[in-house]
Every structure is written in C-alpha cells, then in structure tokens.
Amino acid sequence: xxxxxxxxxxxxxxxxxxxxxxDGFIARQLTIxxxxxxxxxxxxxxxxxxxxxxxxxxxxxxxxxxxxLPRSYIxxxxxxxxxxSIAAGGSLIMRVGxxxxxxxxxxRIQTQFIAxxxxxESSTGSNANExxxxxxxxGPRGVWLKQYNSVLVKNKGIAPAGxxxxxxxxxxxxxxxxxxxxxxxxxxxxxLVTGGRSTTAxxxxxxxxxNTKQQSWSLDSNAKLYDVTHLPCRSARYSPVTSGNVGSPLxxxxxxxxxxPGAEMPSVEGTKKQDxxxxxxxxxxxNIKEL
Numbered sequence: 001x002x003x004x005x006x007x008x009x010x011x012x013x014x015x016x017x018x019x020x021x022x023d024g025f026i027a028r029q030l031t032i033x034x035x036x037x038x039x040x041x042x043x044x045x046x047x048x049x050x051x052x053x054x055x056x057x058x059x060x061x062x063x064x065x066x067x068x069l070p071r072s073y074i075x076x077x078x079x080x081x082x083x084x085s086i087a088a089g090g091s092l093i094m095r096v097g098x099x100x101x102x103x104x105x106x107x108r109i110q111t112q113f114i115a116x117x118x119x120x121e122s123s124t125g126s127n128a129n130e131x132x133x134x135x136x137x138x139g140p141r142g143v144w145l146k147q148y149n150s151v152l153v154k155n156k157g158i159a160p161a162g163x164x165x166x167x168x169x170x171x172x173x174x175x176x177x178x179x180x181x182x183x184x185x186x187x188x189x190x191x192l193v194t195g196g197r198s199t200t201a202x203x204x205x206x207x208x209x210x211n212t213k214q215q216s217w218s219l220d221s222n223a224k225l226y227d228v229t230h231l232p233c234r235s236a237r238y239s240p241v242t243s244g245n246v247g248s249p250l251x252x253x254x255x256x257x258x259x260x261p262g263a264e265m266p267s268v269e270g271t272k273k274q275d276x277x278x279x280x281x282x283x284x285x286x287n288i289k290e291l
Contacts, residue, residue: 132182
C-alpha cells in the first residue's frame with residue numbers, strides 16, 4: 001500500500017509538471033506580449049472573442065502570426081503542447097479556468113462569452129442591460145471580411161453557421177471576422193467569470209430596476225472589470241451613419257487586422273463604433289438550469 005501511495009504521488013507530481021510545461025510552451029514559443037495598457041473599449045452607450053474547444057486563430061492575410069513568428073513555429077508549439085498535455089492525462093481542449101475550483105453553489109459550464117461595457121477600473125455598474133452573451137464562440141462561426149460579398153451578400157445575409165447578418169448592426173472580432181451578435185440583455189444571475197489571466201470572480205447581475213431597463217452588476221473579491229477581461233479577444237459593434245453600403249464591412253481595411261491584445265478595434269468609414277470587453281463565463285449558480 002505504501003509503495004502504491006508513493007507511486008500515485010509521483011505520477012501526480014509528474015502530471016502537474018507536464019501540464020504546467022504544456023500550458024507555458026505556446027506562450028514561450030510565440031512570445032505573445034499582452035500589454036497592460038488600459039483598453040479603450042468600456043465606454044457605456046453605443047454611440048461612444050474562442051470556445052475552449054477551438055484551436056487558436058492564425059491570420060489568413062499572411063504566413064506569420066501577429067508577432068511575426070513563422071507558422072512552422074506555431075505548429076510545433078501546438079503539437080508539442082498537445083502531446084505533453086495528453087501524456088499528462090489532459091486533453092486537446094484548452095483549459096480555460098481549468099485550475100479554478102468551483103465555489104460552493106456553482107457548477108462548471110462549457111465556456112461562454114460576455115460582451116461587457118463599463119469603466120475598466122470599476123467593480124460595479126448599472127448598465128448590465130447593455131451587456132450581451134454569446135453561448136457559443138462567435139469567432140469560428142464568423143465570416144472573413146474578404147468573404148462578405150461571396151458569402152454573406154450572396155446568401156442573403158445568412159452565414160454558413162446559420163446566423164443572420166444585420167447590415168444596420170454588425171460585429172467584428174480581432175482577426176477580421178464578421179461575427180453574429182450576442183444575445184441581449186445578459187440574464188440576471190451569478191456568473192463565475194475570468195479573463196484567462198490571474199483573476200476569477202463572481203459577477204452578479206441584478207434584475208431590472210422598476211420602471212427602467214437598467215440592471216446593476218457587481219464583481220466580488222475587489223476584482224475590477226479589467227481584471228476579468230480577456231485581452232486577446234477584441235470585439236466591436238458597428239452601425240452605419242447613413243443608409244446604403246457606406247457603412248458596410250466593405251469599408252473595413254483588411255490591413256488593420258489582426259488587432260493586438262488590449263488594443264482598440266479599428267474604426268470603419270461610414271460607421272459609429274462601440275468596443276466591448278470580452279469575459280469568459282466558466283461557471284453559473286446551481287439553480288440556473290440554462291443560459
């Protein structure tokens with residue numbers, strides 16, 4: 001029994017080392033630098049994302065990742081990381097919040113995504129009614145800007161994933177993919193949210209106030225909105241200022257993408273833009289049956 005116990009401890013420690021190495025390998029190889037600069041994407045009012053089962057994006061417009069490393073480096077990093085993760089008893093699924101223990105009264109869910117507005121230094125607000133929710137990662141379900149005519153226009157606004165493009169209210173993400181809109185408003189309840197960095201917090205969204213549509217929100221543990229924002233995921237909402245194709249995706253500049261982590265999304269001629277922060281939802285209250 002004592003020898004079996006020693007072997008079990010040895011295997012567990014080995015797994016932890018391998019998982020840690022696997023998680024850090026891609027970051028070290030790609031040397032992705034996430035700027036601490038405050039993103040310009042939290043101003044409230046419209047006029048002012050990676051489902052964890054998807055592979056990281058690689059820009060279509062060049063043979064290099066945004067940090068100019070060759071794709072061969074990326075392939076080797078992903079391959080070795082996957083092998084090490086499997087050897088450690090892991091899986092090919094990105095472990096967003098994998099090391100987070102669910103608080104009492106919460107259950108883990110497949111990662112969903114919140115589009116949030118607010119002061120990045122705030123822990124509370126009253127505009128959760130302006131926040132949206134993507135139940136599925138909108139990136140892999142998106143359409144490349146250069147395919148706007150050949151895919152969306154040709155198919156009367158219906159994307160291959162089944163969602164409908166709204167020419168008067170459309171979304172872009174950081175790689176130049178046109179996305180489906182999130183569901184509005186964010187349902188009331190408690191969510192376990194993270195930015196995939198060092199902070200995980202409980203987000204509480206209250207029911208709408210009487211006679212208004214405003215919903216209060218708050219983060220626990222002194223967490224700020226910036227702390228639970230996933231900086232590499234950028235998203236923005238665009239509305240034409242006039243009718244016609246003046247404010248369409250055709251006016252977007254392909255060379256403006258991909259967008260650096262934490263940076264503001266590009267403006268598009270003929271539109272007004274609102275940037276949104278992206279938060280990962282990794283858990284909800286036990287009493288919430290479905291989001």
